[in-house]
Amino acid sequence: MNNQEIVERLSNTFGPSGFERDVAAAVREIVEPYVDEIRSDSLGNVLVTKRGSSERKLMIDAHMDEIGFMVSFIEESGFLRFSTIGGWDARIIPSHRMTIRTDDGDDVHGVVGTLPPHLLSAEERVRPYRLDELFIDIGASDAAAVRDLGIRIGSPAVIHYPFQQLQGDMVTGKALDDRAGCAVLLATLAALAEETPELTVVGAFTVREEVGLIGAGTAAFQVEPDLALVLEGTIGADMPGVAPTRQVTRIGAGPAITVADGSQIVKPELVTFLTGIADATGIPWHYKLPPFGGTDGGVIQRSRAGVRSASVSIPCRYIHSPFSVMRMSDFDQTVALTTEFARRGHELIESA
Ligand SMILES: [Zn+2]
Known part of the structure; x- marks a missing residue:
């Protein structure tokens, strides 16, 4: 399956908050060749481990539930x-x-x-x-x-809104928030399959985000990550009638990097690290405008004694409606940034 086929399959899968079982089954099936360990916890989070050369853990979160x-x-x-x-x-x-x-x-x-x-x-x-x-x-x-x-x-x-291809590489589906994030996480684990990164990467496909960031909280407690990254399909607002100050993210501008939202303030060195990686590897990116939205990062950063947590989003227009719209080039660039972050995340921990 190519990236678009993974997005299509996941978006079409049934899975409102509390009823994520079908999404979990699809994730487990797709991720199986890429990781060393797969388990589910009592709430239904799917936690997959790709062992690195050190025990230190990067947790990459994407929520499986839809509204x-x-x-x-x-x-x-x-x-x-x-x-x-x-x-x-x-x-x-x-x-x-x-x-x-x-x-x-x-x-x-x-x-x-x-x-x-x-x-x-x-x-x-x-x-x-x-x-x-x-x-x-x-x-x-x-x-x-x-x-x-x-x-x-x-x-x-x-x-009921089946996935469709629109013009160019634009696609529409019912659950891009956050099956787009789940698909980025799967594509990242696939990209890392043939290498051994320094950090052990734990993919956390979490439940019940839309009703209170619940699964991410219990996932972070178990995983005890040294570093975390949250992947979201978030508010794309580049549309007629929306002032530039409210265009939270823009389609076609690459991954959106969060500085702060309704749930968190990201540590500035983490933001700089992400933008530095994007610039060094030629990945287009933009800031997600504060303070709109909120992500699992809000609970992950306050887990146990605190976790360095960042959020990267794929711009999606019309989220929290019957369908949303996304550009596959933004998706692919988000995979590239996430993969590079997984490869280099240890530098950030060592410099702290
Ligand atoms: Zn979401």
Whole structure:
């Protein structure tokens, strides 16, 4: 599989926070040839180890979960009410197709129905739908038919948006936040497969980021890294109507390096180290504008006695919506920067 095929497979995989099992299975299968050890912990984090020439550890984190939904009530008429998993803008949920995962592991499709304009009053036409007005229609005739499918209160769901190639090397998929990061981590481990870096590299494919950076916290506690790097598919905001001061990252400008966000301030020597590596190897890069967003780095840096932690992001437009858009050249450049960071991270530890 090439990089784009890995992104496609991971983006299409079902995995809202708390229900990452399919993503974990895909990650384990892809990473197997590249690492010395693979294990999963009790929350579902997948921790893979590529042994280096020293015991000192670099943990590279990418979260496996995506934002999604959970069935919250089944109407007698067979319609499903739902609550959100992670940060949604309720205005953009109506009129999308949904995939609901049953107890048997099957996928059931449905739609988030809305009233036709014919039935809307003048006031209703300008008012966004509220979450509590929405429902999923799977075509079931009553609640018993829903239950017979293996759908119950608590069944998880995601919006159905298959991966597509757009113009040039632009791609779109439902879960680039953060399957793009997971795919960068897989491609980095593949690039390191034939060498022995100084640092032991632990790939942490973590769970439940979108509901509170949970898996990364427990992963860092176990791994006890000497250095950490977080990979994110983050806010690409180079679009019409957005002022340059709010264009947090830009598509086509290469990896975005975090100085500070809502969850952390990155140590300045770590930022300089990353930008120095990028400049020395000819990788285009840009700063992610502070203070927008937040990443697993916010909990990793405060693990135990503290961890040096940096974040590098692949710019993705429209995150936390039914789909996002990414440029594969940004992806490939993020792999190059992450790989070089893994090769040279020991220099940073030695100079500290
Ligand atoms: Zn994310």
